[in-house]
Amino acid sequence: MNTKDKILQAALALYNQEGIRSVTTRHIAAVMGISAGNLHYHFKHTEDIILALFEQLVVAYDQIVQDMAIHTALNMEDLKQCIDSSFRLIEQYRFIFINFVELGSWIPSIRASYQNLVARREQEFLRMFTDMVDDGVFRADIPPAVQKGILRHLFLISDFWISSNELREQLRGDEALAVYRQDVLSIFTPYLK
C-alpha cells in the first residue's frame, strides 16, 4: 500500500474514533509516524483527504448495488443481505454519516455527490421494489407515491441510524446490526404480502 492510501486509512480510523472536530493533519501524521509536511505533500488540503474518503464510500456503495442487481429474482433474504452490507459500509465510514451536513456544506462536491447517490439509490430500490412485488413478497396495491414515501423513510433511517444510535444506546457490532436490520425491515412490514 502506498503512502497516500495509508494516509487515507489512518485518517478514516482517526475520524471515526475521535470525530472530525479533534482530528488534525498533525494527528494523522503522528499516528502514522510521518511528518505533517510529508502528509501535505500527498494531500495539499485536509478537504482532499475527506473527499477521497467520501469517494471510497460511494464506490463501495455502488459495488453493493451492483452485486444486488445481478439477482433476477429477489426474496426477503436478498433484502436482508442488502441491508446488512450497507450497514457494514455505514459503520466503516461512520464519521461521514455523523457529520454529513457539516461535510456537505464544507465540501460542496460531497453534497453534490450525495445527491447523485440518492438518485441512483432511488432508481435501484424502486426497481428492487417492483421486482419484489412481482415475486409476491410485497403487496401489489401500493401506490407509487407511497412507494416513494417508503424510500424516503428508508434513506433517512439508513443515513442517520448511526447518528441516532450514537446519541441513544450506542450499540456496537452485531448487536447494532441486529437492531438496525429490525428498524429498517419494520419500514416494510406493513406492506408485506
Add this chain to the structure above:
Amino acid sequence: MNTKDKILQAALALYNQEGIRSVTTRHIAAVMGISAGNLHYHFKHTEDIILALFEQLVVAYDQIVQDMAIHTALNMEDLKQCIDSSFRLIEQYRFIFINFVELGSWIPSIRASYQNLVARREQEFLRMFTDMVDDGVFRADIPPAVQKGILRHLFLISDFWISSNELREQLRGDEALAVYRQDVLSIFTPYLK
C-alpha cells in the same frame, strides 16, 4: 432582555446560519457589538453557551408535550398540531440537530439530557398512542413491540429530518413543514383505522 439572553440569541442565530464549525465567540461578540472579553464574562466557556441553548430547547419541547397533555381526547388534528409545533422548534434550534452527535460527545450533559428527553417523549407518545386507539383513530390490534418500533421511527425521523433535508432538497419554511408533516404522518398511515 439582559446581555446573557442577548448573547444566547445572537449565538443561536449564528450557529444556525454559519454552522458551529465557523462560529467563534469573537464572531458572536462582533455581531452583538460587544467585546469578546465581555462575552466571556457572561459565559466563561463556549460550551456554556451551547448547553444553555440546548436547555432552552428541552424546556420548549416539554412545553409542547405539556400543551398536548391537557387534551383528554386526541384526534388526527391534534397529532398534526403536535407535529407542526415540534417542527417549528426543530427549525428554531437547527444547529443542535445538525450537530447532535458531535455536541453529545463534546458536551456529555447534552447527551444525558437528550436521553432523558427521549424517555419522556416515549412515555408521552405511548400514552397519546393508546388514547388514539381508544378514540378509534388507530387500529386496536397493534402489538406493543410494533408500537415501540413506530416510536423509534418517529423519533429518528423527527430528530434527523432537518439534516436529511439539508443534504437533499433544502426546503425552507412552509414548504419544508409540509413535507416534514407528510413524512411523519406516513409513518402512521399503515396503522390508521
Add this chain to the structure above:
DNA sequence: TCAAATTTAGAACAATTGTTCTAAAATATA
C-alpha cells in the same frame, strides 16, 4: 452622593492549525 459591585473594552497570551518552505534523503532512470 458616594462607595461597592457589576459590567465592559481591549490588550495580551499560549496553544493550535493548516499550510509552506528548504534542504536532505531515498528512489528511479538512463
Add this chain to the structure above:
DNA sequence: TATATTTTAGAACAATTGTTCTAAATTTGA
C-alpha cells in the same frame, strides 16, 4: 554510476481560537 525525480522531515509562518487579565466605565444601593 551519475543524474533527475520523488519523497521525506522539520522548521517556520501567519492566522485563529478560547480564554484571561487589567483597568476603566457604568450601575446599584445605602
